[in-house]
Amino acid sequence: MSQKPYLSVVIPVYNEEKNIKPLLESLDNALKGIGKTFEVIIVDDGSQDKTLSILKELKPRYPWLKIIALRKNFGQSAAFTAGIDHAQGEVIVTMDGDLQNDPRDIPKLLAKIEEGYDVVSGWRKDRKDPFLSRKLPSMMANALISRLTRVKLHDYGCSLKAYRAEVIKGVTIYGELHRFIPVLVSFSGARITEIEVTHHPRKFGKSKYGISRTYRVLLDLFLMIFFRKFATKPLHMFGLTGGLLFLAGFGIELYLTILKFFYGQDIGQRPLLILGVLLIVTGINLVGTGLLAELVMRTYYESSGKRIYSVREVIK
Numbered sequence: 001m002s003q004k005p006y007l008s009v010v011i012p013v014y015n016e017e018k019n020i021k022p023l024l025e026s027l028d029n030a031l032k033g034i035g036k037t038f039e040v041i042i043v044d045d046g047s048q049d050k051t052l053s054i055l056k057e058l059k060p061r062y063p064w065l066k067i068i069a070l071r072k073n074f075g076q077s078a079a080f081t082a083g084i085d086h087a088q089g090e091v092i093v094t095m096d097g098d099l100q101n102d103p104r105d106i107p108k109l110l111a112k113i114e115e116g117y118d119v120v121s122g123w124r125k126d127r128k129d130p131f132l133s134r135k136l137p138s139m140m141a142n143a144l145i146s147r148l149t150r151v152k153l154h155d156y157g158c159s160l161k162a163y164r165a166e167v168i169k170g171v172t173i174y175g176e177l178h179r180f181i182p183v184l185v186s187f188s189g190a191r192i193t194e195i196e197v198t199h200h201p202r203k204f205g206k207s208k209y210g211i212s213r214t215y216r217v218l219l220d221l222f223l224m225i226f227f228r229k230f231a232t233k234p235l236h237m238f239g240l241t242g243g244l245l246f247l248a249g250f251g252i253e254l255y256l257t258i259l260k261f262f263y264g265q266d267i268g269q270r271p272l273l274i275l276g277v278l279l280i281v282t283g284i285n286l287v288g289t290g291l292l293a294e295l296v297m298r299t300y301y302e303s304s305g306k307r308i309y310s311v312r313e314v315i316k
C-alpha cells in the first residue's frame, strides 16, 4: 500500500466460512461512506473449513482487504495481536467476524476518538446471546472487573472497540487478555470511554467458547489486579506483609523464650510455638519473593525497553 490509511479494522476469524461473504459486504457498505481512508485486516486463525479460500476468492473485489493467514489456531487474542501488528492506521478498530458486531457502529466509535479519547469500548446493551451460559456470567464478571480494576466499563467482552494506534501498539496481549486491553492500557493512563453498540444473534457457525471461559476470565482478573497494584513496586507489597508476619512470629517466640528462661515454664507442647515458627518462615519467604519479583520486574522493563511512564505529548 502506498499511503497509510487513517483507519485499520482488525477482525479475527476461525471457522466462519458462512460469515465471510456477508461480513465483507457489510464492511464495504458501512465504510465506503465514512470519508476516511481505511483498510480491513482479516486474520484467519488457522481455520479448518473454507474460511481462507473464500477470503482469497473474494479478495479481488475489495481493494481495502488484507488477509493474514496464521499457521494454526492460536486463539482470538493472538489473532488480534497479529492483525494489530500489521495495521497501519492511526486508529485501530477491532471486531468479531461472526456478524454479531455491526460495522455500522464504527463511525460512532471514530467520533469519540476524534473527541480525544484513546480507547472507545462498545457496550452490547441489548446483547443477543443465551442468558444462562453467557449474559448472566458476563454480567457478574463485568461488575467485578469494573470494581476491582477501577476501569469503569459495562461490557469488557465486546470485541468492537476503537483504539488510537499508539496506545495499543505497545501492549502484548498474552493468553486471552484481549478482553482486558482497556485495563492494560489504563495502566499507562489512556483515556477510556464507552458507547452503546448494536449486537446481533449468531446466524451461521457456532461460538468457539463454553462456560469454562468465566473461570478463566476470573483468573485473568486476578492477574490484572496484581499488575495494577504491584507491577512497579512488588517489594512494597510482599515486603510489608512479610515483615509484619515475621515480626508477629518473632514476638511470639520472644515471649515463649522469656517464659522458658525466666519463669521456668515448659513450652515444648504449646501450639503458639509452632504458630510463631510458621509466621517467621512465611514472613522471610514473602520478603524473599518480593525481592525476586523486583529483579523480574526490572528485567521485564529493561529488556523490553519499556518505560515506567507514558507520555501523551511533549510541548516545546
Ligand code: UDP
Pocket (backbone or CB within 6 Å): 012, 013, 014, 015, 016, 045, 073, 074, 075, 076, 079, 095, 096, 097, 098, 100, 206, 207, 208, 209
Ligand atoms: N475466534 C478466533 N480464534 C479462536 C476463537 C475465536 O479468531 O480461537 C474468532 C471468531 O471467529 C469470532 C471471534 O473470534 O470472529 C469471536 O468468537 P465467538 O463468536 O466464538 O465468541 P463469542 O461471540 O461467543 O463470545
Ligand code: MG
Pocket (backbone or CB within 6 Å): 096, 098, 100, 202, 207
Ligand atoms: Mg460471537
